Amino acid sequence: MEALAELVESLPAGVVATDPATVATYRFDWSKDTGAGTPVAVVRAEDAGQVQTAVRWAARHRVPVVPRGAGSGLSGGASAVDGGIVLSLERMRAIEIDADCQVAVVEPGALNAEVKAASRQHGLWYPPDPSSFEICSIGGNVATNAGGLCCVKYGVTTDYVLGLDVVLADGTLVTLGGKRIKDVAGLSLLKLFVGSEGTLGIVTRAILRLVPVPLPPATLVASFGSVVDAARAVVDVRRTLRPSMMELMDRASINAVEDFSPRGLDRAAGALLVVQSDAPGDARVAEIAVVEAACLAAGASEVVVTDDPAEGEMFVEARRMAFPAVEARGALLLEDVGAPVPLLPDLLAAVAAIAVEHDVEIPTVAHAGDGNTHPIIVYDAADPDSERRARLAFDDILRAAIRLGGTITGEHGVGRTKKGALPEQLGEDVMALSRRVKDALDPAGILNPGAVL
Template identity: 75%
Template sequence: MDVLTELIRSLPAGVVVTDATATEKYRYDWSRDASAGTPLAVVRAEDASQVQATVRWAAAHRVPVVPRGAGSGLSGGSSAVDGGIVLSLERMRAIEVDADCQVAVVEPGAYNAEVKAAAAEHGLWYPPDPSSFEICSIGGNVATNAGGLCCVKYGVTTDYVLGLDVVLADGTLVTLGGKRIKDVAGLSLTKLFVGSEGTLGVVTRAILRLVPAQGARSTLVAYFPTAVAAAQAVVAVRSRMRPSMMELMDRWSINCIEDYKPMGLDRDAGALLIAQSDAPGTSRGEEVALMEQACSAAGASEVFVTDDAEEGEMFVAARRAHFHATESRGALLLEDVGVPVPLLPDLLARVAEIAARHRVEIPVVAHAGDGNTHPIVVYPPGDVAAEQRARAAFDEVMAAAIALGGTITGEHGVGRAKKHALPDQLGPDVMALTRKIKDALDPDGIMNPGAVL
């Protein structure tokens, strides 16, 4: 009996998929990583015991394991490995809300949007809010420590993870944390696995903190002559308050969206800023007034405020459409760089300079309130010279962020797309420490090899 037959027989019928046509869709995430391999098989696990069985088999035979959620990642973190197993968690979708403890107990395949909906039935809210919240999974969110539009005020995934069940590289299932708000017993191992991108283990359950439902919001929309001017307004606002949302789109992004799905945005504007306040009572009006003042002082050509939820959501929907809008323009290299908020204008200026020098289009959207930007390098597919320029620009954008004391990834993860730049940010000592942790938990290197390190 060959080793794969052993795995197939150890799991229920239909869990292991080997047909080439069926496994093809599991080779890539949304980054369309050109280096993605061809897996030996895909395991679509239905529960934690099947995850354990798969990992134990892989450990026994030294077969690589690539954990996979919904496949919506943007850095090649779940790209398949030649001769490996793609371990899909898509069938593990259970959600249980404990309203008294204000937590959700969630399996990794559940979508972010499904957790939000389940929490809302109890008057609660799960704040982490990636632009892809409707199609991204909690397992993937935990793996990359995902953020999103609301994180400027409400934080990122790690701020809401109270506990995890994790299958380690030898198949051992460990339970970390729990429903407790405060717990400092032992090392903070729960947080070690958040953002580890499947390189240390496989998350099979998460206990997520919920908060009371978000209140009424006021939305501010401001147009600026340049992206740098919009960023200067962001800096001024953030030095005095923390809005519940603060998103920026540059001129290229505005026009990408209007070409893709006309929404009435001003194509001639240098940048668009969308900000919200959900402060209670009269404080909301005070926060909006402060933001209006900051935008006007930074040179905004138009400032518009609405308390109408549907009208405000129209602008937010335009922002969320950005990825699909740029995807329709050509091949993409997906950036996720961030800097301290006061240096956001400098980063945007450098990105614009890099785009001009390399003669490539780099539309930029940003979770501006926390300094996290998404410059997306676009080039015509099949144009070798354009791709070379695009890849050079991609690397220079990361270098610019590092030079400003920033990061190569704020929320998408390192994956395979950015791992060559990680040593430049972390330095040799931190890289060595990271490898020691990886080697201690995965001595045979079977967990998502090729990602991050």
């Protein structure tokens, strides 16, 4: 591409990579979307000005731009496009903590874990905690409105975004929001960009609300004969309580973790619930007692409670280990379907039935407390029939969630892997409205084309 020389010359040495070996490493996110294209270049921007320069060049030459954070996405939202550029924010890592305002001012390449660590030095905490918190970036978290293990009580990314700097499709840099906790001046444009998956603009700075570090939690682990029984306990608990964590693992995911990184989990259990309460004093004891009673009433065969933070964290780490553990078993299709909490048993039962119908292995973990499940479809990439059955199961799970009044994505984003099911969930009127917003902000359609809409 002749115009590529112009891009290279307009940015400092080392920012634009065009050699095939380097470019190839930016084609895929963690979903390994087979439809990923080959970009002509990767721009590893070091500041907002360089992002503007790259986007202005792309706008002049009608070149697609795929924004990319840490590449840990699970829905193909950062899959490269043929003939486009990948605009990586990985080098933009600055973090500033304003302890008086209780906010973090963060560049998009900073990792979630780095923001947590910097906040903790001031006695503060950034709650959104995807299982990949150690490797995922804040820019990616904002792009997908990421959730995590603690979201049942503490909410998701959008609940903590107070301000954003965003580069629009023409290269204009706009500042939205600020360090103010309450601000209703004008249209709520700030929230429009959270969860937009890089299709409306590129985040170059985020102002994130922080909260005081919570008290050490008590942890309850309950074993059940089936995921449906475990889900019934979740529904019962959530009628009256909101624990700080309420996670589910089915038998297949338990055994995958034990094979991958042994933790002493009960391999014979049909499901495990890992529940935490960080309520103060006697309230924590009372919450755990309610959870224990609900688990026993739902048929739990064993319930273990610990106040030891290290022991509790071991169970939480086991839950976080599920994705890499299952990944070791074969190629994956990753889901994050959700349903209203009272219908969680129905959703899990539907996933189990789909696994049987298509003869595929679907280990499942869940942020059970808010109805968000992660069925992980395992298949043999070298066997076309195995892949065919896996993809049929993938589509059927999306439909099952929609039939239950749920969602095709609770936190991973639509990306490219789930966009085909989006109209069925949203309906044509909402799809048309979404396209009008996209067309208004990106009339040339250069920002992450092929993702979401």
